[in-house]
Each structure stands twice: as structure tokens, then as C-alpha cells.
Amino acid sequence: KKIVTLAGDGIGPEIMSAGLEVLAALAPKIDFDYEIDPKNFGGAAIDADGHPLPETTLNAAKNADAILLAAIGGPQYNDAPVRPEQGLLSLRKALGLFANIRPVQIFDALKHLSPLKPEIIDGVDFVVVRELTGGIYFGEHTLNERTARDVNDYSYEEIERIIKVAFEIAEKRGKKVTSVDKQNVLATSKLWRIVAEDVAKSYPHVALEHALVDSLAMKMITNPSDFDVIVTENLFGDILSDESSVLPGTLGVMPSASHAANGPSLYEPIHGSAPDIAGLGIANPISMILSVAMMLRESFGETIGAQYIENAVNKTLLDGILTKDLGGKASLKEMTAAIISNL
Amino acid sequence: KKIVTLAGDGIGPEIMSAGLEVLAALAPKIDFDYEIDPKNFGGAAIDADGHPLPETTLNAAKNADAILLAAIGGPQYNDAPVRPEQGLLSLRKALGLFANIRPVQIFDALKHLSPLKPEIIDGVDFVVVRELTGGIYFGEHTLNERTARDVNDYSYEEIERIIKVAFEIAEKRGKKVTSVDKQNVLATSKLWRIVAEDVAKSYPHVALEHALVDSLAMKMITNPSDFDVIVTENLFGDILSDESSVLPGTLGVMPSASHAANGPSLYEPIHGSAPDIAGLGIANPISMILSVAMMLRESFGETIGAQYIENAVNKTLLDGILTKDLGGKASLKEMTAAIISNL
Numbered sequence: 246k247k248i249v250t251l252a253g254d255g256i257g258p259e260i261m262s263a264g265l266e267v268l269a270a271l272a273p274k275i276d277f278d279y280e281i282d283p284k285n286f287g288g289a290a291i292d293a294d295g296h297p298l299p300e301t302t303l304n305a306a307k308n309a310d311a312i313l314l315a316a317i318g319g320p321q322y323n324d325a326p327v328r329p330e331q332g333l334l335s336l337r338k339a340l341g342l343f344a345n346i347r348p349v350q351i352f353d354a355l356k357h358l359s360p361l362k363p364e365i366i367d368g369v370d371f372v373v374v375r376e377l378t379g380g381i382y383f384g385e386h387t388l389n390e391r392t393a394r395d396v397n398d399y400s401y402e403e404i405e406r407i408i409k410v411a412f413e414i415a416e417k418r419g420k421k422v423t424s425v426d427k428q429n430v431l432a433t434s435k436l437w438r439i440v441a442e443d444v445a446k447s448y449p450h451v452a453l454e455h456a457l458v459d460s461l462a463m464k465m466i467t468n469p470s471d472f473d474v475i476v477t478e479n480l481f482g483d484i485l486s487d488e489s490s491v492l493p494g495t496l497g498v499m500p501s502a503s504h505a506a507n508g509p510s511l512y513e514p515i516h517g518s519a520p521d522i523a524g525l526g527i528a529n530p531i532s533m534i535l536s537v538a539m540m541l542r543e544s545f546g547e548t549i550g551a552q553y554i555e556n557a558v559n560k561t562l563l564d565g566i567l568t569k570d571l572g573g574k575a576s577l578k579e580m581t582a583a584i585i586s587n588l
Numbered sequence: 589k590k591i592v593t594l595a596g597d598g599i600g601p602e603i604m605s606a607g608l609e610v611l612a613a614l615a616p617k618i619d620f621d622y623e624i625d626p627k628n629f630g631g632a633a634i635d636a637d638g639h640p641l642p643e644t645t646l647n648a649a650k651n652a653d654a655i656l657l658a659a660i661g662g663p664q665y666n667d668a669p670v671r672p673e674q675g676l677l678s679l680r681k682a683l684g685l686f687a688n689i690r691p692v693q694i695f696d697a698l699k700h701l702s703p704l705k706p707e708i709i710d711g712v713d714f715v716v717v718r719e720l721t722g723g724i725y726f727g728e729h730t731l732n733e734r735t736a737r738d739v740n741d742y743s744y745e746e747i748e749r750i751i752k753v754a755f756e757i758a759e760k761r762g763k764k765v766t767s768v769d770k771q772n773v774l775a776t777s778k779l780w781r782i783v784a785e786d787v788a789k790s791y792p793h794v795a796l797e798h799a800l801v802d803s804l805a806m807k808m809i810t811n812p813s814d815f816d817v818i819v820t821e822n823l824f825g826d827i828l829s830d831e832s833s834v835l836p837g838t839l840g841v842m843p844s845a846s847h848a849a850n851g852p853s854l855y856e857p858i859h860g861s862a863p864d865i866a867g868l869g870i871a872n873p874i875s876m877i878l879s880v881a882m883m884l885r886e887s888f889g890e891t892i893g894a895q896y897i898e899n900a901v902n903k904t905l906l907d908g909i910l911t912k913d914l915g916g917k918a919s920l921k922e923m924t925a926a927i928i929s930n931l
């Protein structure tokens with residue numbers, strides 16, 4: 246199995262190392278053979294090659310069996326002609342990574358970190374499915390001196406495939422899909438709702454409900470345990486998936502996956518490159534380590550290996566091994582070592 | 589002073605009556621002369637005239653000194669050829685109501701209702717300023733069988749006038765503006781940020797910070813007391829202002845104002861028409877009553893009258909007179925009477 250790793254910027258390299266250490270420790274236990282191919286990406290690639298997504302990186306990614314990305318970006322690239330984020334958008338598009346999956350789940354040991362009251366956060370366990378290669382992100386962008394325009398396009402097929410992903414996931418979970426749109430205003434949302442209804446017909450065991458994006462932004466905070474699978478378009482998904490990530494009280498424990506119709510998937514922490522703590526050895530590696538677990542399960546069918554990692558993380562947290570962001574004093578190395586010893 | 593009232597649908601008529609009762613009780617105390625001109629709007633207007641914004645309503649609104657709107661919409665209009673919401677969008681556009689103002693404030697007596705922990709909700713007091721007549725709401729909408737398109741347009745002038753509103757408000761408050769965009773993706777957001785910087789130069793005593801919409805959706809929950817004035821474009825504002833409205837733990841106490849460059853302003857509760865409790869006499873009238881207070885202050889310069897109402901509401905809540913949505917048993921009539929007696 247060829248795994249391309251994109252360590253990127255800020256804390257990226259540190260947490261990537263942690264993730265790979267865990268993978269290396271686990272591999273013999275589950276008889277998993279793999280090969281790591283590290284490539285430049287983001288700001289690091291701008292520094293090395295003048296572009297956030299160099300040709301060699303893109304080619305390696307295309308030929309990989311899976312891609313691990315740590316984090317990109319930093320203040321030093323704010324005025325770069327092509328910014329690190331542009332590399333990420335291009336990579337998503339080039340690999341056709343249309344389905345972004347973000348599980349939202351509350352670790353017992355971290356419940357107290359949530360900004361929400363315990364009675365609201367109890368039992369929260371849902372997945373946000375975000376369309377990632379269409380919509381206003383990839384429509385025409387026109388910036389003139391006195392006017393600007395962005396165009397939001399969606400086709401039936403683009404909507405259909407992401408809604409299907411949501412139903413497939415819901416079928417293996419709580420059997421409920423909440424489709425989010427702004428149907429009372431947007432044409433793309435009217436189409437979205439039609440397609441959602443069409444797709445639902447093929448999943449008689451999964452309930453479909455519709456919600457307006459403004460109303461969902463409220464319910465995500467007032468009733469987060471009502472959800473099973475939330476599916477939405479690219480821009481709404483950007484906002485809502487980030488909103489959902491406040492529920493656990495820390496971004497440091499949340500992995501994500503992005504899938505294509507064909508070809509490799511990409512796995513990454515949902516948090517950024519945290520330039521302020523880069524190199525200090527205090528970053529929390531859990532999102533990255535759980536991204537490795539997601540990769541094992543979703544790209545390689547290694548369900549047991551994924552479970553080993555997830556259990557080890559859970560046990561480590563229950564043991565009170567916590568990095569600074571979680572209210573503890575463990576270093577990145579200490580936490581990684583603890584997780585490995587709990588494998 | 590001519591006040592056009594649009595009672596609308598669901599609980600609309602009940603809460604409008606409550607608001608007008610309070611106004612009638614207050615008027616002699618502050619020597620405020622006015623005249624009420626009730627007009628059909630929303631679903632009620634569809635029933636009566638076949639259209640949510642009849643000509644006579646629009647004309648009356650245009651010639652008013654201020655407009656009070658209660659709430660519109662209901663399930664019976666879901667398949668209407670022109671839906672109630674369309675009337676609202678047309679009214680906003682026809683009156684040029686480009687500046688939507690939503691104060692977010694926590695009543696001491698209701699603090700415990702917030703889904704957020706007390707230490708997070710303490711001291712929250714900010715205003716969301718939403719651009720209301722531009723952007724993707726009013727761009728071209730194209731719905732074909734297999735594709736759909738929405739167009740997001742903003743001009744320098746449209747952005748400039750709303751950013752100015754935000755700075756004007758901030759200058760009288762905490763002297764900080766948080767401008768929200770998606771500058772790393774959208775052309776309209778790039779223009780937005782340029783204009784925000786330009787406008788800021790005329791307000792040397794107000795600090796300007798920029799935030800990406802995804803990041804703001806998180807901070808609004810994790811650090812809501814950091815904000816003073818948040819300003820954003822129409823669609824982001826729709827989502828973020830609704831998200832902000834979960835902070836007090838009830839939509840029932842939140843008023844809003846919408847202003848034009850010239851002509852009358854419109855005042856309305858931020859909540860909907862609650863068809864499920866319409867006619868039961870248990871709706872919470874406070875949002876409507878506080879909308880009346882906002883009208884007195886912002887359209888008629890009646891600062892003291894506004895303060896009387898706000899103090900009376902506060903006292904009533906502290907006295908434990910609470911409607912069902914606030915955890916109490918008071919009816920709409922009881923609560924209204926209590927507020928009036930506290931004036």
C-alpha cells in the first residue's frame with residue numbers, strides 16, 4: 246500500500262510523525278504492509294518549489310493508495326502569489342475528492358471541555374457530509390475594482406453522488422439523513438432538495454429530513470444529538486462542519502476523510518497548522534492519529550486496526566494523558582507514546 | 589407618526605396586538621402621537637389578495653414613518669405559487685432595507701436557558717449587522733432540469749454602506765468591528781475585505797478585525813463575549829445571525845431592525861410564525877415588544893420610551909413572569925399586562 250504523506254506547515258510535520266509512529270507500531274499487529282512517500286505541500290512546497298501543489302506532489306498523490314495530510318498555511322504566506330490553501334483546493338479538484346466526511350463524537354474523558362451544557366452534549370454522535378468539489382468554490386470568480394461576482398453552479402449528478410454517500414453512511418448508522426439547503430432562496434438549493442428526494446427513494450430504510458441552513462445553524466447547538474448524518478453543499482458545509490467541530494470542545498481530536506468516485510482518498514485533521522505552537526512539541530496529535538485510523542478503515546478495510554487505534558486513544562484520554570489544549574501537560578511525544586503503549 | 593403594522597401569520601396577530609398594547613400604554617407617558625395602519629402581508633395577504641405583498645401594503649409601507657412586522661409563513665403556504673417569504677424579500681428590496689441589525693444580549697433572568705455554559709455566556713453583548721438587499725439572494729437564479737445556478741454580486745457601494753453602518757454602531761458601543769468573509773475563496777469576499785479596510789480609515793477609534801465565516805461560526809459559540817459588532821454579507825448574515833440567536837437560549841426575546849438609506853425602517857421579532865401554537869394565547873410577545881422599543885429609539889429618537897419598555901421587560905422577567913417557552917406558565921395576555929404594569 247502506497248501512502249503519500251503531506252506534512253505541510255506549522256505543527257504539520259510533528260503531528261504527521263506522531264501519526265506515522267502509531268501506524269508503524271500497529272502495522273505488525275495487523276499484518277499491514279505499507280510504504281510511505283512524503284511530499285511537499287502547502288507553504289512548505291511554496292518554500293521549496295515555488296508552488297503549494299507541485300507537479301511531483303500531485304503525481305504521487307494520484308498514484309497513491311491513500312493520502313495523509315497534516316496541516317497547511319501560516320502568516321508568512323498571506324501575501325504569496327498563490328497561497329497554501331489554493332494548493333488544497335487544487336488537490337481536491339484534481340483528485341475529484343467530492344465527499345468530505347467529518348464524524349462528530351464526544352469522548353467521555355473530554356466532555357467537560359464542550360462549551361455546551363452536559364445535558365445537551367450527551368449522546369452527540371453524527372457525521373457531516375460536505376460536497377467538496379462543486380458550488381461557489383469552483384464557479385467563476387470575478388474581481389473588478391468596483392464590483393465582484395461569484396457563481397454557484399450545481400448539477401444533478403454532482404448533488405446525486407454526494408447525497409448517495411450520505412445515505413450509504415446513514416444506512417450503516419442511525420438511518421437518518423438531514424439534508425441542508427436554502428431552498429426558499431437559492432436555485433441550487435431547489436435542485437438539491439429535488440435530488441435528495443429522488444435519491445431517498447432508493448433507501449427506504451433511511452429517513453430523510455430537510456432543513457434550511459439558517460435553522461440548522463441553530464439546531465446544531467440547541468439539539469445536536471438529534472442528528473445522524475447531515476449532508477450539504479460546499480459552502481454551507483464549510484460553515485456547518487466548522488460549527489459542528491466546537492461541540493467536543495477541542496479541534497484536537499477530530500479527523501476527516503475526503504473521498505473520490507475513483508482513486509485515493511485523503512485523510513486529515515480538521516484543525517489548522519497552529520503556527521503559534523509549531524515546533525514546541527506540545528501539539529495534540531490525536532486528530533492526525535485518528536485520521537490514520539480512518540484511513541485504515543475506509544481505504545484499506547482494516548476495521549480492526551482502526552478500532553485498535555481508536556480504543557488506544559480513548560484509553561489514553563481516560564488515563565488522563567492530556568496535551569495542553571486538553572487541559573493537561575503531556576507533550577506530543579508523551580501522548581504519542583501513551584497511545585502506542587495502549588494499542 | 590404613521591406606523592404600518594404587518595401582523596402576518598401564525599402567532600403574528602397575537603404578538604402584534606401585545607406590542608401595540610404596550611405602545612398604547614406607553615405613548616401618553618412620553619407624549620408620543622402616532623397612528624396605526626394595519627395591512628395584509630405574507631400568508632394572510634395570499635389568502636386575502638392572492639399575493640404576499642399586495643400593492644396597497646407596499647404603498648402604505650413606502651409612505652409610513654416606520655413599519656412593524658410580526659411574523660409570516662405557515663405549512664399551508666408551502667405550495668403557494670408565490671410563498672410568504674417572497675413577500676418579505678420583495679419588501680426588503682422595494683424599501684431598500686439594506687441594513688439588518690440584530691442585538692444579541694442575555695437577560696439575567698434567562699441566563700440558565702442558554703445551551704452554553706454560564707461562564708461562556710456571561711457578558712455576551714454584541715450586534716450582528718447583516719447586508720440585506722444584495723448578494724446571492726438577489727442575483728440571477730436559474731433552475732433547469734439537470735443544473736442550477738445562483739449568482740452572487742456585490743458592488744463597492746453596497747459593501748461600503750453596510751460596513752459604515754457597522755462602524756457607526758461600534759463607535760457608540762465597544763469600538764470593535766468584526767468583518768466576516770470567505771476571502772480565501774470568494775471574489776466578493778476579497779472586495780468585501782478591501783472595502784472594510786477603506787471604511788476603517790474614517791473610524792480611527794474603532795478597531796477592525798477580519799474573520800473567515802467558518803472560523804466565526806466556531807468563535808460565536810466558543811468566545812461569544814469577544815464580539816462587539818459583527819458585520820457580514822447577506823447569506824453569511826442569515827446563517828450567523830440565526831446561529832447567534834441560540835445564545836440567549838430562546839428566540840422569544842430578540843428584536844431586530846432593518847434600515848434603508850432613506851425611508852422607513854422595519855422592526856420585527858427574529859423568530860417565525862410558530863403555527864403550532866398560533867391562537868393558543870401562549871406565545872411569548874417579548875421579541876415583538878422589544879421591536880417596538882427599537883422602533884421608538886431608532887426611528888423616532890424616543891430613547892427614554894425605549895428604555896421604559898426595556899426596563900419593564902427586564903423587571904417582568906426578573907419577577908418570574910415567564911411564558912411557556914421560557915419555562916413558565918404565564919399566558920401572552922398575562923405577560924403583556926405585567927410588562928405594561930412595570931412600565
Ligand SMILES: CC(C)[C@H](C(=O)O)[C@@H](O)C(=O)O
Nearest residue numbers: 330331333334483772773802
Ligand atoms: C482553506 C479553505 C479554502 C478550506 C475550505 O474552505 O474548504 C478550509 O476552510 C476547509 O474547510 O477545509
Ligand SMILES: CC(C)[C@H](C(=O)O)[C@@H](O)C(=O)O
Nearest residue numbers: 429430459673674676677826
Ligand atoms: C425567510 C427567509 C427568506 C429569510 C432570509 O433568509 O433572509 C429569513 O431566514 C430571515 O433571515 O429573515
